[in-house]
Amino acid sequence: MRLGLQVSWFSWPGxxxxIGPTFGxxxxxxxxxxxxxxxVMDHWFQIRGVGPAELDMLEAYTTLGxxxxxxxxxxxxxxVSGVTYRHPGLLAKTVTTLDVLSGGRAWLGIGAAWNEEEHRGLGVPFPPLKERFERLEETLRIVGQMWAQDDAPFSGRHYTLQRTLNSPPPIRRPHxxxxxxxxxxxxxxxxxARYGxxxxLFDVGPDRVRAKLAVLAQRCAETGRDPREVRNTVLSRVTLSRTGGERAASGETTQSVGEAVDRLGALAEAGVDDVILGMANPEQREVYELVADLVRQAAPLHRAGR
Known part of the structure; x- marks a missing residue:
C-alpha cells in the first residue's frame, strides 16, 4: 500500500x-x-469542516509548483480540482507544465465541484450539478485529446476548442x-470506469468502502474494463503519536503506528491501493519519524484481489 499526504491547513503562526517556509x-x-x-486541496476559500472561509488558502497549482x-x-x-475552476485546455496545460517541471511527477485530480460560496464570492459561474457533470466529461475528453498530442478541433456542448495544441507534452507516459x-x-x-x-473516496469505514468499490467494479465491467486497472484511493485522517490515545492540540485523539497500520490493513482488505492521509500536525517535524515507520509497515499491505 502506498501512502500520501494531503495538506489542507495553512494558517500557521506567523x-x-x-506559510512558504512551513509548507516547504x-x-x-x-x-x-x-x-x-x-x-493540496483546490479551493480559493477555506472549506467548512476545516475552518472558516476567511482562513488562509493557497492556489493549488502554484503551491504544487x-x-x-x-x-x-x-x-x-x-x-481535487473542481471542473468549474479552469477552462479544460488551460487545466491540461497547467498539469502538463507541472509534470514537465517536476520531471514527470504530476497527477490530474478532478471532480464535479461543490463549493458554491467561493464561486459566488469570486464571480465564477457555478452551473447546476447536471451541467457540471457534463462539463466534467467534456473536460476529460479534451485533456485526453491534448495528452494524446492530437491538436484537432474539439466541439462539445459546453466547450469549443479550435486547436488542442499542447507543447511540450507531459513527460509521464502515457500521460x-x-x-x-x-x-x-x-x-x-x-x-x-471510462476515463480514470x-x-x-472518503474513508467511510472498510465495509462501506468495500461496498462502494464493488459498485465501481460493476461500472468497469459494464464498459468492458478490468477494474484492477483502476487504483483505488481513499482520503483518510490520522494523527500519530508514539503511544496513541493522547489528545492532540486539534482535539483529535492520536493513534500509534501499530493502530494506524491495523486501520490501513482493513482498508487494504476492502480493496484500497493508496491511502492519502490528512494529519492535524504535518508542520511538526518530529512526527515524520513515525510517518516513515508507518510507510514501511504499510508497504507490504496489498489490495484484496491483487
Whole structure:
C-alpha cells in the first residue's frame, strides 16, 4: 500500500510570512519519510469542516509548483480540482507544465465541484450539478485529446476548442494519471470506469468502502474494463503519536503506528491501493519519524484481489 499526504491547513503562526517556509519543510519531510505523494486541496476559500472561509488558502497549482522545486521524487496533485475552476485546455496545460517541471511527477485530480460560496464570492459561474457533470466529461475528453498530442478541433456542448495544441507534452507516459474524486455510484463511477486511472473516496469505514468499490467494479465491467486497472484511493485522517490515545492540540485523539497500520490493513482488505492521509500536525517535524515507520509497515499491505 502506498501512502500520501494531503495538506489542507495553512494558517500557521506567523502567516502569511510563515506559510512558504512551513509548507516547504512539509514537502521535504514528506518526501524524506517515504510518502509517495503530496496533495493540496483546490479551493480559493477555506472549506467548512476545516475552518472558516476567511482562513488562509493557497492556489493549488502554484503551491504544487513550489513543492516540485523543493523535492525530487514525491508525486504531486490537487485533491481535487473542481471542473468549474479552469477552462479544460488551460487545466491540461497547467498539469502538463507541472509534470514537465517536476520531471514527470504530476497527477490530474478532478471532480464535479461543490463549493458554491467561493464561486459566488469570486464571480465564477457555478452551473447546476447536471451541467457540471457534463462539463466534467467534456473536460476529460479534451485533456485526453491534448495528452494524446492530437491538436484537432474539439466541439462539445459546453466547450469549443479550435486547436488542442499542447507543447511540450507531459513527460509521464502515457500521460499524467487521472484521479476522479467522488462517491457517486452513477455519474462519478461511470466516469472513473471510462476515463480514470484512479478513484478517490472518503474513508467511510472498510465495509462501506468495500461496498462502494464493488459498485465501481460493476461500472468497469459494464464498459468492458478490468477494474484492477483502476487504483483505488481513499482520503483518510490520522494523527500519530508514539503511544496513541493522547489528545492532540486539534482535539483529535492520536493513534500509534501499530493502530494506524491495523486501520490501513482493513482498508487494504476492502480493496484500497493508496491511502492519502490528512494529519492535524504535518508542520511538526518530529512526527515524520513515525510517518516513515508507518510507510514501511504499510508497504507490504496489498489490495484484496491483487
Amino acid at each position: 502567516a502569511p510570512g510563515s 519543510r512539509i514537502a521535504r519531510d514528506a518526501e524524506e519519510a517515504g510518502l509517495s505523494s503530496l496533495w 513550489y513543492a516540485a522545486g523543493l523535492t525530487s521524487r514525491i508525486e504531486l496533485g490537487a485533491l 499524467p494519471p487521472i484521479l476522479i474524486g467522488g462517491m457517486g455510484e452513477e455519474r462519478t463511477f461511470r466516469l472513473v 486511472d484512479a478513484c478517490n
